[in-house]
Every structure is written in structure tokens, then in C-alpha cells.
Amino acid sequence: MSSPTLLKPTLYRAQGSEDDxxxxxLLGGACECGYVFFPLRSYGCERCGRVGLEPRALSxxxxxxxxxxxxxxxxxxxxxxxxxxxVTLDDGPIVRTLIAGDDVALPGDRMVTTLVPVTDAExxxxxxxxxxxxx
Amino acid sequence: MSKPLKDLRxxxxxxxxxxxxxxxxxxxxxxLGLTAVRAALAxxxxxxxxxxxxxxxxxxxxxxxxxxxxRHLGATGIPIVHVENAxxxxxxxxxxxxxxxxxxxxxxxLALGVDKPMMIARSEGLSGIGNLADDxxxxxxxxxxxxxxxxxxxxxxxxxxxxxAVKNHRNGSKNPFAQHQKERTLDExxxxxxxxxxxxxxxxxxxxxxxxxxxxxxxxxxxxLGIDASRAVRxxxxxxxxxxxxxxxxxxxxxxxxxxxxxxxxxxGISPRELDIVxxxxxxxxxxxxxxxxxxxxxxxxxxxRLKDGEFDIGGRCAVSPSGGLISMGHPIGPTGLGQIVEIAxxxxxxxxxxxxxxxxxxxxxxxxxxxxxxVHILQK
Numbered sequence: 001m002s003s004p005t006l007l008k009p010t011l012y013r014a015q016g017s018e019d020d021x022x023x024x025x026l027l028g029g030a031c032e033c034g035y036v037f038f039p040l041r042s043y044g045c046e047r048c049g050r051v052g053l054e055p056r057a058l059s060x061x062x063x064x065x066x067x068x069x070x071x072x073x074x075x076x077x078x079x080x081x082x083x084x085x086x087v088t089l090d091d092g093p094i095v096r097t098l099i100a101g102d103d104v105a106l107p108g109d110r111m112v113t114t115l116v117p118v119t120d121a122e123x124x125x126x127x128x129x130x131x132x133x134x135x
Numbered sequence: 136m137s138k139p140l141k142d143l144r145x146x147x148x149x150x151x152x153x154x155x156x157x158x159x160x161x162x163x164x165x166x167l168g169l170t171a172v173r174a175a176l177a178x179x180x181x182x183x184x185x186x187x188x189x190x191x192x193x194x195x196x197x198x199x200x201x202x203x204x205x206r207h208l209g210a211t212g213i214p215i216v217h218v219e220n221a222x223x224x225x226x227x228x229x230x231x232x233x234x235x236x237x238x239x240x241x242x243x244x245l246a247l248g249v250d251k252p253m254m255i256a257r258s259e260g261l262s263g264i265g266n267l268a269d270d271x272x273x274x275x276x277x278x279x280x281x282x283x284x285x286x287x288x289x290x291x292x293x294x295x296x297x298x299x300a301v302k303n304h305r306n307g308s309k310n311p312f313a314q315h316q317k318e319r320t321l322d323e324x325x326x327x328x329x330x331x332x333x334x335x336x337x338x339x340x341x342x343x344x345x346x347x348x349x350x351x352x353x354x355x356x357x358x359x360l361g362i363d364a365s366r367a368v369r370x371x372x373x374x375x376x377x378x379x380x381x382x383x384x385x386x387x388x389x390x391x392x393x394x395x396x397x398x399x400x401x402x403x404g405i406s407p408r409e410l411d412i413v414x415x416x417x418x419x420x421x422x423x424x425x426x427x428x429x430x431x432x433x434x435x436x437x438x439x440x441r442l443k444d445g446e447f448d449i450g451g452r453c454a455v456s457p458s459g460g461l462i463s464m465g466h467p468i469g470p471t472g473l474g475q476i477v478e479i480a481x482x483x484x485x486x487x488x489x490x491x492x493x494x495x496x497x498x499x500x501x502x503x504x505x506x507x508x509x510x511v512h513i514l515q516k
Contacts, residue, residue: 011265011450034382047380065385066287068279068332075270084271086280086385096280097267109286127265130398 007118007128011039014127016060016114019090023060024113024129030056038093060113061134064105071099077121087111087131098107100130110134139402140373143237147367148514149357150179150350151477156314156343156465158250160358164196164344168204168249171346171372171470175245176208179350181360182210186350187241192218192248193469194229195255206248221504222416224248227457230373230510232351239259242356248470249346257505275339277417279332281386283498293333298442300338300462301422307451307459309490311318312474314465340418340466347473349480368480371497372403372513377506386425388416391509392501393429397512400431405497407431410453410480412492414475417460426501427455454492457482466500472510475500483516 006012017025028038031045031053036059044051047084067085083099099105100114112134115127140146152174154167176183191201201215207401220227223247252412274281286293301321307313319337327335356362369427376395378387400407407430415430417423424438432453433441447455458464458478461471479498481487500512 008265008267011267029180058440065268066280066284068276068283069275070271070279071329072275072331073271074273077270082271084268084276084280086284095267096272096277096385098271119138 003029004117004125004127006115007120010011012113012129013057017057020061024115025060026055026089026095026113028056028058029053030093031065036092039090046108056080058089058091058093062087062111062131064107064111065094066107067099067105085131097129097131100132103132105133138198140233140237141371141402144239144353146233146236146351146353146370146371148349148476148480149352149362150175150348150368150509151480152176152178152348153312153339153474153477154346155312156467156470158314158341158343160344162344164200164249164251165207166246167251167344167346169207171249171348172205172208172245172247173289175348175350176436179362181243181350181362184211185360186243188213188232188235188244189215189247190218190228190232191215191243192220192224192473193250193470194219194221194224195250195253197390197454200249200276201247204247205222205267205285210442217311220297221506222466222468223419223472223502223504223508223510224469226500226502226510226512227375229349229473229476230375232349233370233373236353236356242359243350243352245350246473246475247346247348250467250469251344258425273331275280275310275334275419276331277332278421279330280360282419283332283422284385285427286363287426289323289439291413291439294321294325295418295439295443296333296424297321297324297338297425298439302442302448303456303460303462306457306490307463309488310459310464313459313463313491314341314345315459315463332490338420338462339391340461343467345467345470345474347477349473349476358501366484368483369515370512371515372399372406372511374398374402374511375508378509387507388422388503388509389425389429391507392426392503395509395511396430396499397498403513403515405513410497410499411495412454412457412498413501414456414458414460414478414498416503417456417462418466420462423455423460430499430501449490449492456489457487457492466515472500472502475502476512479514482515
């Protein structure tokens with residue numbers, strides 16, 4: 001049996017980045033003006049308007065700014081409770097992300113990416129990205 | 136060379152009207168809208184045919200809800216523009232009605248906000264740009280994260296952030312147009328249903344319906360129609376902005392609020408410390424804390440202390456959300472920004488009854504909307 005595929009392969013990959021080969025990389029982008037962003041988009045640079053943006057694999061490491069345990073959630077694809085967080089990536093962008101399982105993380109904690117098994121809308125097993133405190 | 140509103144013809148709020156904000160009911164949007172417009176016409180003591188244009192703010196009702204409402208006042212053939220700007224739809228409708236009067240194109244214009252709870256669809260979801268946790272972060276979760284960030288940055292207790300809701304429910308209990316009209320203790324608020332992070336249901340704006348109408352006029356219009364000039368309220372500044380790229384990427388609403396408010400203060404020639412009342416976008420408790428600091432009403436990290444001192448109470452240094460704000464008065468979306476103008480005009484005229492803030496001369500209305508967009512208006516007597 002083949003290993004599960006990624007749930008959102010346009011946003012992350014199992015392979016790490018050059019700076020951090022051990023944790024899944026986030027698929028961001030960079031502009032000539034120096035602006036680094038996530039996720040990759042090709043429409044134009046939000047800071048300067050240039051087109052021709054370059055893909056850049058961002059390291060799966062960062063620092064937690066805030067977290068919140070969600071007790072009430074309307075979406076059908078996910079059951080509360082679960083925990084979300086804001087993470088400042090070492091490469092610059094801030095991402096809003098799910099925190100793995102019941103991990104407890106506090107503002108200031110170092111965080112890393114990890115892939116966890118999830119079930120997609122069709123009932124198939126896939127891998128999705130989470131952040132977890134670095135041990 | 137571009138000009139601010141105040142360098143054009145002076146504009147005044149001359150008529151205000153509301154339909155109570157309430158939970159979803161069988162009341163049609165026609166009834167909601169007509170109630171507010173008829174109240175505003177009666178308040179200005181003018182007849183409908185004197186109104187020369189209408190701006191209708193709505194975010195949830197389907198396209199073209201304006202004429203189905205306004206035709207029942209007598210279809211006068213005036214231009215009707217529908218304005219959608221997320222939570223700031225009513226604020227945007229107000230700004231553009233003011234601009235039309237200030238420019239001299241009309242002497243009397245109407246801004247109407249009306250909405251009913253409906254399925255919310257956002258264009259950002261159709262952008263083709265993915266997101267790690269797009270299905271996990273509802274608006275209340277976004278603000279729960281900001282509350283945690285604020286508490287961590289300034290070492291405040293989450294219970295203290297909930298004090299905003301105590302004040303705003305107390306103000307709303309005195310407002311016959313508020314959706315929630317019940318005073319609440321801190322224990323009741325903290326003990327309510329848990330939503331996300333430390334946010335409980337009474338710290339979040341209720342979903343509801345309603346309508347708000349504001350009639351604006353020039354000095355010429357006021358004279359020609361015999362409107363009571365002593366009750367007219369001057370629109371001293373109007374500013375609208377949208378989000379730029381900033382380093383504080385999760386606190387974009389606060390950053391945008393600071394920038395927009397600074398433009399309005401400069402235009403109005405007043406400082407934030409001169410404000411007597413403020414109506415702001417307190418959809419969630421932490422927002423009021425962030426925005427009073429962003430606007431410079433108090434220093435960074437000081438809002439909880441000032442709140443505890445009673446500075447933001449009715450009768451305090453600057454009454455914040457005297458209507459009850461979005462938390463207590465409600466946030467039916469389209470009407471909300473106009474409901475703020477209604478409250479400020481009432482307070483400036485000294486007609487706010489049991490929730491009157493004494494000696495009110497200057498008031499500020501602030502809304503942010505998904506996008507993000509931001510509007511700030513300053514009104515003076």
C-alpha cells in the first residue's frame with residue numbers, strides 16, 4: 001500500500017527546506033523587492049505590484065505568537081475542540097495554522113512543522129500540516 | 136490636488152432613524168428599511184420628495200434591495216446606489232452620501248443600511264489562493280488569537296478583557312434599539328458559552344437584523360427646507376482606507392485603524408484626547424481594547440487600566456460604545472456603521488436620555504470590515 005498523499009500539496013511538501021531539512025517546508029514565494037510571502041501566488045506582488053514572483057521553500061520553523069482552543073466550530077469538515085495558532089516563520093511571514101493534537105504551546109515557544117494523518121472529504125487517508133512545539 | 140471632505144461644502148446630519156436590531160424574525164427587509172427611513176424623515180421634519188439621492192449599504196441581502204424598499208415612500212426616481220463593503224457597508228454609504236452633498240451635486244441625500252442574516256459568502260475564498268487553516272479559523276477564532284496575543288504582550292488577564300462586555304451590555308441595557316438590552320455581571324459573561332480561546336458568547340456580537348437611516352444636508356438644504364439647524368450635526372471629517380502590507384500581519388485591523396483615524400484627526404483638526412464619545416467596531420471584546428489604543432485615546436497597553444478606572448463609561452473621560460456597541464446593540468452588518476452615526480448625533484444633540492454622556496461636543500465613528508477596509512468619521516456640534 002502506498003503512503004498517504006498530501007492534503008494540500010500546493011501549500012507544503014514532505015521534504016524540508018535548505019535551511020531546515022528535517023521539517024516539512026512551506027511553499028512560499030519571494031519578489032525582487034525583497035518581500036517574502038506565504039502561500040505562493042502568481043498574480044503579482046502585494047508590496048510592489050511586480051509580476052514574475054519566484055517560488056521559495058520556507059523553513060518549517062518559527063515562533064508562536066498566540067494560540068486559541070476552539071470550542072465551537074460551524075464547519076462540517078472539522079470537529080471542535082481543536083487548537084489554532086499564529087506562528088511567525090523564521091523566514092518572515094506570519095501564518096495561521098492548526099496545532100497538532102492536544103499539544104499545549106505558549107506564546108514565545110519555538111514551533112516546527114509536522115505531517116499528521118487526516119481523513120479527507122472522500123474518506124481517504126491523507127497527510128496534513130500542523131505545527132507542534134519543538135522538543 | 137486632492138482635498139479632504141472638510142474643504143468642500145459643509146455637510147450636516149439632519150435626520151436619524153433606526154429599526155431595532157433584533158434576532159432573525161419574520162419582519163421583511165422592506166419593513167426594516169421603511170421604519171428607519173420614515174423615522175429619519177420625521178426626525179428631520181422633511182418630506183421624502185426632498186431627498187435627492189440614496190446610498191443603500193448592505194452586505195448580506197441579495198442585489199438591488201434599495202428600490203423595493205424606497206418605492207413605498209413614493210417612487211420619486213432619484214438615483215439609488217448600493218454599497219457593499221463588508222461590515223463597513225453602512226459607513227461607506229454614509230461617506231459617499233456626504234461626498235455627494237459636499238460636492239454640490241445634491242443638497243439632501245439619504246444613507247440607509249439594512250440587512251437580514253443570510254449565508255455569508257466571501258470572495259477571498261474564490262481567489263484560488265490556499266490557506267493552511269482556512270476552514271478552522273472563523274472570525275471569532277481570529278479575534279480569540281488576537282486576545283491571546285494582547286494578553287501575552289501586555290501581561291493582562293483574559294477576565295480583564297471581558298470587562299469591555301460588562302460596560303457595553305450596561306450601555307445597551309439603556310438603548311431601546313439594542314438587540315441585547317440586559318445588564319450582565321462579569322461572572323455571567325465569563326460563565327457563558329465558550330466559543331474560542333477565552334471568548335465567551337456575551338463577548339461576541341450577536342447575529343441579527345435591523346436598519347439605520349441617516350439624512351445629510353448642506354447649509355443651503357437646511358435653509359430651504361426649514362430644517363431646525365440647532366439639531367444639525369456637522370460632519371467634521373471622513374476617512375476611508377484599506378489594508379497595506381505591514382509587518383504586524385495579524386493585527387491588520389488595529390494598524391489600519393491607527394492609519395485611518397490619524398487621517399480623520401488631521402482633517403478635523405482635533406486630537407484623540409478631545410473626543411467625548413466613540414462608537415467603534417467592538418464585534419469582540421479585544422477589539423475595543425486594541426482600537427482605543429490604536430486611535431490614541433489612551434496609550435499602548437493602557438486600555439484595561441483606563442477601562443477599570445471608568446474612563447470609557449458614560450460620564451467618564453470618553454464614553455466608548457455608549458449605544459452598547461456591536462457587542463450589545465448588535466451588528467446586522469449593513470446598518471451598523473450608520474447606527475453609530477445615529478447614536479453620535481443623538482448624543483451630540485443631548486437627546487440620548489438615560490445613556491446621555493454629559494457635555495458631548497465631539498464624537499467619532501469607526502468601522503473595520505473584512506478585506507480589510509476601515510472608515511472613521513468625526514462629528515461635531
